[in-house]
Amino acid sequence: MSLQLPFRLIPRAQPSQRMLVVAPLLAVVLTLLVGLGIFAALGQNPLTAFRVFFIDPVSDIQGWSELLLKASPLCLIALGLAIGFRANIWNIGAEGQMYLGGIFATGLAIHFHETGGAWLLPAMIIAAAVGGALWAAITAALRAHLRTNEILVSLMLTYVADLLVKYLVYGPWQDPQSNNFPFTIQFGDDALFPLLASWSWLGFDTLLEGTRVNLSILMTLVAVPLAWLFMDRSFIGFQLSVAGLAPPAARYAGFSEKRLVWVALLLSGAAAGLAGVSEVAGPIGQLNDRWTPGYGFTAIIVASLGRLHVVGIVFAALLMALLYLGGEAAQIALQLPKAISQVFQGLLLMFLLGCDVLVNYRVERRRAALPVVQPVAAA
């Protein structure tokens, strides 16, 4: 048996800057092609399906509003994750940290339901960031001080956080009028992000009429430049990059690994927590047992697809949000299971990882005549 491929990979002296941009685009194209194939295999007209999936959802202002609503939390979480990923600190539990953000915010919203005021929403935002950061702090402490694998710990904590949400909405926080359904009361107005459409002085009120996009996107708009400053212009951001690219160099330079672990996890936890409050105090307006479509996991793809760079992440978040919307539209218009967006997400990431070979390697056709000395595989 021979495993000779028709091509060989020649390492590049330096990563190709061009391929850094080309590879994600190539991955998107490959995903699209496979997607069209899937649609055809399901007996759908691929072009109709393509239109339903990728064009129709953003063909009106309503659609753009939904796109922003989904892209905003994805972008927020992915920015946080990218900080850690750059240093090879793999926080995979953003989903759980987001739950904790939702829980902390909901706690305030319920407790001050009758008595709230204008301070309530800002307090919820802070509580959510603290909640997410605290949950991530467990992982940070174990990784930094006991060298426990952060991937597994953060993931296990996500399952625990999910059970914690369920405990709350089936138990102490359940809406007494819910007939035993697992959700809390609807938040009061003080505990909700105002809709952009309600801010008539912005001049958008007629344009945005009937849309659900709310002020929570401001958090993302603020986070984007801050994340850029932190990652690309601060000393600690530089330390994180060095620790990821050349761990021995980081050690030699005396960068504290513990500190980097703490910084990366606390920041990504807080960002995930903020995404949590933007959901519970946004389109959902309550806490229930299945309020997130897996933003915490999808954000991993967003961060990778965006090349762990701020600008890339913004575009990747929009694309991934479009995949969510497309999945919902395909469910309604084509009766396809919504999970098709998850299939696309997985394919996209897998293709991206595959295409990344072009960044560090040159692909060369193998000439058949050339005898290649290669040990024969054991059968």
Added chain:
Amino acid sequence: MIESLNPLLASAVAAAIPLILAALGELVAERSGVLNLGLEGMMLIGALAAFVAVAHGGGLVGAVLAAMLAGALIALVFGFVTLTLQANQVAAGLSLTILGTGITAFLGRQYVGFRAPASFVELPIPYLSEIPLLGPSLFSMNLLGYATLVLLAATAWVLYRTRAGLALRCIGESPTVARSLGLPVIPVRYAAVAFGGAMAGLAGCYYAVAQFKMWQEGLTSGNGWIALALVVFATWRPLRVGLGALLFGGVSALGLYLQAINVHVSVFALSSLPYLATIVVLVFISSDQNAIRRNAPASLGKAFHADS
């Protein structure tokens, strides 16, 4: 008094079996130097493949074959991306889990809510099954359970007592040295990854047609990740995987047992026990970094470029 422990032990063993299967496969892959974080995704794919096979009249043999084949195939995709295209193994493993979760949620929707028309039933071994405590747990398993014990022993034997096992371990320690000895690094790693996928598929099969006897989105509920932790806990030794799995299985079983006898603790708290136990165990094992360094395959997770 002792009899009252029987159901607890039996369900501990039942929970341990799929963990052993998945962890053994992962252990072999990791011993060859490949870290595949896609266990959860491969298990889900195996579970759905097995369920689809029995649902369409393929029987139990069909279920086992379908699960192992599906697991191995998706693992080979991971193999291609990491071994041939040199992708980061952590990221590729995660994307395998995301892909597996998505594919099974998508394709499996039409199978939700049906009971498996065939399933593995307990086959108590005559006489042995009457031994107190051990009998009702270890000697009253289903066929997959017994097969797991055989696979456990066989894996340990192959790894430590055969040339092939030695070659695999050598490749995991140092692919450069292995290559200079003429060992086929990349093909062996492909084989190890495929084996890992087949075993994960089999673990999924256990959930779908032995334990739950149905298909549901996310059926494996994080057990793939627990199996990953188990490999670290076992310090990459097959027989310790067996012991560790019993421990984890015991914790899950304890949660169910306490629920059954109506202890006044929230079911959600009890359900979180296996996850919390995993964290505790990981903390415990990582407190001895030397043990990990001594036992972990030296090239674990690092790409190897054959032409360089």
